[in-house]
Amino acid sequence: MSDAEPPSEPESAFDPAEPNTGEAFEPVDVFPDSTDFDLRPGADSCYKCSTCDTNCPVAEVDDDFPGPKFQGPEQWRLKQHEDDYEVDDSVMDCSNCMRCDNACPSGVPLSQMHNTARGEYVDGQMSKLSVEYWRNRILANYRTSAWVASKVPRLANAAMNFGPARWLMEKTMGVTSEREFPAFATETFREWWEREGAAAGSRERARENRKRRGDPVDAEKKVAYFHGCYSNYNTPEVGKAMVRVYEHFGYEVVVPEQRCSGTPMFANGMLGDARRHAEVNVSSMADLVEEGYDAIASCTSCSMALRQEYPELFDIEGIDEVAAHTFESVEYLRIHEDLRGAIGAAELDDGLEAEFAYHAPCHARNQGLDRQAVELFGELDGVDVEDVGDSCSGISGTYGWKAEKYDKSMEIGEEMFEHMDEADGETGMTECPTCAMQMEHGTGYEIRHPLELLAAALVE
Amino acid sequence: MAIESEVLVVGGGLAGLTSALAATRAGADTRLVSYKQSTLRNASGLVDVLGYTPDGEGPLTDPYAAIPSLPTAHPYRTVGVEGVREAMTFFDEVGPDYRGGHTDANALLPTHGGTIKPTARYPAGASAGLASDERDVLLVGFEAMVDFDAKHAAAHLEAAGVPFDVRGVTIRFPGDLRADAKVTRYAKLLDTDGEVAVRGRNRPVRAALAERVNTELEGEARVGFPAVLGDDDAAGVRADLREALGADVFEVPMGPPSLPGLRLEDALFDALDRAGGRFETGNPVVDSDGEGRIERIYVEKNGARIPNSADQYVLATGGLVGKGVESDRETVYEPIFGCHVPHADDRYEWFDTEAFGDHEFARFGVRTDEDLRPIGRDGSVEFDNLRAAGSVLGGYDFAAEKSGSGVSIATGYAAGRAAAEAAR
Numbered sequence: 001m002s003d004a005e006p007p008s009e010p011e012s013a014f015d016p017a018e019p020n021t022g023e024a025f026e027p028v029d030v031f032p033d034s035t036d037f038d039l040r041p042g043a044d045s046c047y048k049c050s051t052c053d054t055n056c057p058v059a060e061v062d063d064d065f066p067g068p069k070f071q072g073p074e075q076w077r078l079k080q081h082e083d084d085y086e087v088d089d090s091v092m093d094c095s096n097c098m099r100c101d102n103a104c105p106s107g108v109p110l111s112q113m114h115n116t117a118r119g120e121y122v123d124g125q126m127s128k129l130s131v132e133y134w135r136n137r138i139l140a141n142y143r144t145s146a147w148v149a150s151k152v153p154r155l156a157n158a159a160m161n162f163g164p165a166r167w168l169m170e171k172t173m174g175v176t177s178e179r180e181f182p183a184f185a186t187e188t189f190r191e192w193w194e195r196e197g198a199a200a201g202s203r204e205r206a207r208e209n210r211k212r213r214g215d216p217v218d219a220e221k222k223v224a225y226f227h228g229c230y231s232n233y234n235t236p237e238v239g240k241a242m243v244r245v246y247e248h249f250g251y252e253v254v255v256p257e258q259r260c261s262g263t264p265m266f267a268n269g270m271l272g273d274a275r276r277h278a279e280v281n282v283s284s285m286a287d288l289v290e291e292g293y294d295a296i297a298s299c300t301s302c303s304m305a306l307r308q309e310y311p312e313l314f315d316i317e318g319i320d321e322v323a324a325h326t327f328e329s330v331e332y333l334r335i336h337e338d339l340r341g342a343i344g345a346a347e348l349d350d351g352l353e354a355e356f357a358y359h360a361p362c363h364a365r366n367q368g369l370d371r372q373a374v375e376l377f378g379e380l381d382g383v384d385v386e387d388v389g390d391s392c393s394g395i396s397g398t399y400g401w402k403a404e405k406y407d408k409s410m411e412i413g414e415e416m417f418e419h420m421d422e423a424d425g426e427t428g429m430t431e432c433p434t435c436a437m438q439m440e441h442g443t444g445y446e447i448r449h450p451l452e453l454l455a456a457a458l459v460e
Numbered sequence: 461m462a463i464e465s466e467v468l469v470v471g472g473g474l475a476g477l478t479s480a481l482a483a484t485r486a487g488a489d490t491r492l493v494s495y496k497q498s499t500l501r502n503a504s505g506l507v508d509v510l511g512y513t514p515d516g517e518g519p520l521t522d523p524y525a526a527i528p529s530l531p532t533a534h535p536y537r538t539v540g541v542e543g544v545r546e547a548m549t550f551f552d553e554v555g556p557d558y559r560g561g562h563t564d565a566n567a568l569l570p571t572h573g574g575t576i577k578p579t580a581r582y583p584a585g586a587s588a589g590l591a592s593d594e595r596d597v598l599l600v601g602f603e604a605m606v607d608f609d610a611k612h613a614a615a616h617l618e619a620a621g622v623p624f625d626v627r628g629v630t631i632r633f634p635g636d637l638r639a640d641a642k643v644t645r646y647a648k649l650l651d652t653d654g655e656v657a658v659r660g661r662n663r664p665v666r667a668a669l670a671e672r673v674n675t676e677l678e679g680e681a682r683v684g685f686p687a688v689l690g691d692d693d694a695a696g697v698r699a700d701l702r703e704a705l706g707a708d709v710f711e712v713p714m715g716p717p718s719l720p721g722l723r724l725e726d727a728l729f730d731a732l733d734r735a736g737g738r739f740e741t742g743n744p745v746v747d748s749d750g751e752g753r754i755e756r757i758y759v760e761k762n763g764a765r766i767p768n769s770a771d772q773y774v775l776a777t778g779g780l781v782g783k784g785v786e787s788d789r790e791t792v793y794e795p796i797f798g799c800h801v802p803h804a805d806d807r808y809e810w811f812d813t814e815a816f817g818d819h820e821f822a823r824f825g826v827r828t829d830e831d832l833r834p835i836g837r838d839g840s841v842e843f844d845n846l847r848a849a850g851s852v853l854g855g856y857d858f859a860a861e862k863s864g865s866g867v868s869i870a871t872g873y874a875a876g877r878a879a880a881e882a883a884r
Contacts, residue, residue, distance in 0.1 A: 049501070049717060050642070051497055051501045051717055054501065054642060054644045054719075060645055063641070063645070064638070102741070102742050103497045105496045105498065105499060105783070307761065308762055324764045325764065327764070334463060335461060335462075335766055340464075366743075367742060368741060368761065369742075375738045375740075387733070
């Protein structure tokens with residue numbers, strides 16, 4: 001029948017004016033019981049507006065990538081329909097920036113679908129003997145390499161950027177030799193923290209600050225710091241700034257046992273590894289939350305993992321309570337302290353630059369934090385924090401470290417580099433360690449964390 | 461502590477953004493909070509005021525002349541003709557490069573389906589496409605982009621009796637992008653004038669595209685493309701194509717996802733940023749405190765409820781599609797503040813059995829007093845310091861009337877101004 005012909009009279013016309021299910025209607029369970037998270041309501045909520053696709057930084061430059069709408073709800077439906085459906089290998093080209101989550105006007109849990117499909121692909125379809133698998137696994141387990149390197153930081157710094165070794169790494173492992181490995185600190189954050197007297201030292205300092213502030217000395221102000229791998233091994237100055245700023249406001253800080261947040265593991269489909277680390281983190285934090293602590297992360301990907309990815313992917317006791325009590329470091333102070341007032345009254349002494357080109361990490365978006373630094377520091381005298389736009393930096397953690405993704409990573413980042421170049425400041429600012437790597441790589445700027453500026457303005 | 465401001469706007473679509481801009485420029489310390497990306501990204505980017513009367517008369521020549529005879533429940537009657545005019549002037553001042561402000565009369569713009577849409581304002585990039593212009597048109601579609609069938613659109617325009625000759629051709633986009641390449645892929649490639657392979661040789665994409673179109677051009681004075689001609693540098697893309705083709709170039713507004721809608725959203729957020737307004741997106745407002753007066757609202761983040769407080773509030777959360785108005789089998793409701801949404805008790809009266817019939821649901825939304833404050837079933841103001849704007853308002857069918865953008869701008873402007881005034 002061609003489209004032009006009128007349809008023949010249907011046997012029973014659809015008449016929505018009356019319920020036409022009748023007494024005999026019995027709802028049928030379409031899908032058998034499953035212990036997996038039920039993604040069906042999410043898939044059903046997709047009305048195919050494709051807003052997610054217009055937010056995907058990879059689909060904007062990669063002609064082989066079908067975009068988040070396919071990777072999420074469409075692929076999920078295909079999986080239900082065909083028993084032998086194999087997850088499309090393009091799921092490995094998704095950088096897990098999670099911008100599609102932030103885009104969807106219909107609340108489809110896109111990144112949850114991507115993470116689930118990617119985990120399934122790596123588990124069931126990717127060869128465990130392939131170079132790609134081991135390359136991804138090593139990149140995803142950055143904490144392990146960093147832990148080893150932190151034992152001999154100077155040697156590691158020299159070795160990791162030794163030309164011939166990097167050439168070999170690219171040729172055999174597919175790790176790009178274009179990037180410089182981040183330097184390992186000679187003293188980790190945790191080593192410094194122990195030296196400062198750890199929790200007992202923090203309690204003492206917090207009490208002194210409460211006195212100075214006129215707060216009750218026994219105020220219930222206590223937080224558990226999730227420093228993540230990067231501020232422990234590479235940028236302890238961020239962790240130190242966190243401690244100084246929180247103690248300044250009268251908070252006692254504890255630094256519980258913790259592993260990787262899992263962010264690079266989700267992005268590489270290594271859900272088994274991620275779960276092992278998550279179990280340690282949730283167990284540490286759940287006990288503290290019960291005692292009245294809130295969990296504070298200085299890296300927006302770490303806070304994103306604890307808040308959103310954990311409860312979306314794992315069923316671990318206490319996980320929802322931990323998610324509800326996890327905050328990004330500056331966000332928490334904005335909610336609980338008069339940070340705006342403090343910033344308005346502060347003066348910045350010499351020592352830190354006054355103009356910053358700020359890039360909001362993609363993972364800050366879902367948490368509603370992408371404008372936080374600009375909004376807050378807008379009221380700090382003598383300081384200009386300029387937003388360099390809403391593009392993705394392009395590195396997305398391990399994505400930009402893969403030799404075959406490097407060019408695309410730089411193509412995505414080009415817009416940010418240009419805007420940084422046009423901004424007045426010649427120092428960058430961001431909350432995300434890997435965005436910072438990319439910003440530095442593309443412009444040569446030094447990159448700071450908002451906590452460092454906060455510490456300089458309020459504490460020093 | 462709550463995150464504080466004088467005016468707090470809930471919603472980041474056209475109404476919310478206009479409202480926040482109006483409040484900020486009236487001197488109020490303003491914050492806007494919005495959940496996910498708005499339906500503005502699905503919108504054509506054309507800014508209409510009124511294309512047809514509620515009885516289907518039209519296309520209207522002068523939308524302002526028709527406003528006084530609209531039903532009293534219509535939001536335009538609340539803000540009045542002068543209110544609409546003032547708001548459109550405001551849009552012309554703060555908005556992006558749009559045309560049409562020189563006259564009260566509606567412009568007629570071709571759409572991607574080949575229909576003619578009456579609209580009050582249109583992006584500069586669409587201006588060479590006016591249906592009242594008598595110069596001949598070549599419409600160019602891309603093989604891999606099935607959303608725009610140039611031949612079909614051209615045939616429709618002919619049938620509609622446009623005063624010019626129009627032809628449609630379909631070409632292969634240089635570089636042969638994948639069949640479901642995103643509109644942002646085309647835009648990015650054109651923005652950066654990236655290299656594409658054409659018969660084994662790498663060429664800049666703008667020149668390569670112009671070359672392919674040139675072989676099809678038969679002296680037409682203007683060429684229309686689907687609206688994917690760049691995002692950040694759309695004007696530059698058009699200028700290069702115009703020069704290479706020796707013809708005016710315009711974009712035909714497309715369905716979702718729509719770059720002109722996306723550009724409009726970006727431009728308004730930029731304008732808000734420049735004006736000093738603050739905004740936060742990504743998480744939903746789920747609840748509020750206060751009887752008769754809103755004390756604070758709560759933004760939810762993974763189970764944590766973050767209080768935000770202000771003196772005055774604007775509700776601009778959208779309609780049924782934007783989820784500012786929700787329904788279930790029993791009732792229709794406004795989910796944040798629980799404002800009253802009039803509707804028939806029997807849900808089988810909410811719609812018409814004809815697809816394009818007169819659906820009650822199309823007019824669902826909150827009703828307000830003359831100051832745009834939502835009113836309850838008994839007609840009394842629900843909250844002293846809450847005003848509503850945009851599609852969350854009821855009493856009009858924007859899809860049938862072609863009044864969606866105009867109502868959002870007019871009520872957003874009025875609500876933002878009134879909120880700023882009251883906050884003093």
